[in-house]
Amino acid sequence: xxxxxxxxxxxxxxxxxxxxxxxxxxxxxxxxxxxxxxxxxxxxxxxxxxxxxxxxxxxxxxxxxxxxxxxxxxxxxxxxxxxxxxxxxxxxxxxxxxxxxxxxxxxxxxxxxxxxxxxxxxxxxxxxxxxxxxxxxxxxxxxxxxxxxxxxxxxxxxxxxxxxxxxxxxxxxxxxxxxxxxxxxxxxxxxxxxxxxxxxxxxxxxxxxxxxxxxxxxxxxxxxxxxxxxxxxxxxxxxxxxxxxxxxxxx
Ligand SMILES: [Zn+2]
Numbered sequence: 001x002x003x004x005x006x007x008x009x010x011x012x013x014x015x016x017x018x019x020x021x022x023x024x025x026x027x028x029x030x031x032x033x034x035x036x037x038x039x040x041x042x043x044x045x046x047x048x049x050x051x052x053x054x055x056x057x058x059x060x061x062x063x064x065x066x067x068x069x070x071x072x073x074x075x076x077x078x079x080x081x082x083x084x085x086x087x088x089x090x091x092x093x094x095x096x097x098x099x100x101x102x103x104x105x106x107x108x109x110x111x112x113x114x115x116x117x118x119x120x121x122x123x124x125x126x127x128x129x130x131x132x133x134x135x136x137x138x139x140x141x142x143x144x145x146x147x148x149x150x151x152x153x154x155x156x157x158x159x160x161x162x163x164x165x166x167x168x169x170x171x172x173x174x175x176x177x178x179x180x181x182x183x184x185x186x187x188x189x190x191x192x193x194x195x196x197x198x199x200x201x202x203x204x205x206x207x208x209x210x211x212x213x214x215x216x217x218x219x220x221x222x223x224x225x226x227x228x229x230x231x232x233x234x235x236x237x238x239x240x241x242x243x244x245x246x247x248x249x250x251x
Contacts, residue, residue: 045178162214
């Protein structure tokens with residue numbers, strides 16, 4: 001793959017140099033053409049489809065469940081996952097529900113940030129469409145005092161799995177988008193109405209991946225603090241679960 005990328009870069013630079021030599025354009029036009037070319041090239045995307053069967057909902061995961069399944073999950077999709085040791089078991093329990101991205105390359109890290117948790121592709125893997133994407137799920141270990149209860153370590157085990165499921169739903173969304181679409185999503189996320197719509201769709205995707213009970217635990221534990229974040233309320237999550245026959249709940 002590296003040779004293909006090198007060859008592509010070489011060809012691109014050669015064409016640009018020849019173009020610059022033969023076509024009399026100003027430097028500004030040349031730069032604009034380069035930016036346009038960058039976005040056009042990065043609009044190409046061929047995601048590799050994973051298998052689709054989503055595991056059944058589990059009302060409550062216990063530490064014993066995680067310990068029992070650990071080696072099987074590691075064997076099944078542990079390749080290319082670099083996780084902080086304190087999060088690995090919860091991350092694997094959540095990823096187990098996302099068979100489409102089992103083969104993805106993930107880093108799950110503790111970071112110093114004001115956001116309790118976030119998910120994004122690693123920027124340098126978005127520079128060319130032929131680079132293998134890598135995804136970062138960041139978990140804050142230092143929050144302002146008023147948001148301390150939303151910190152990962154202060155959540156119950158099921159809420160931790162639920163919030164990692166929410167972040168994996170973001171990763172899944174990126175997975176099907178081209179680099180250009182991801183960059184445009186990043187820009188649009190600064191608008192409150194887009195952010196709200198995306199977060200609602202992400203919660204919906206988490207319920208569709210049968211992590212509704214876990215998302216509900218997370219929502220109940222943090223809703224009072226993050227209710228302006230655009231996420232679904234516990235009542236709305238429960239309503240979605242009741243509509244989904246996999247949860248076996250009365251409508
Ligand atoms: Zn989110």
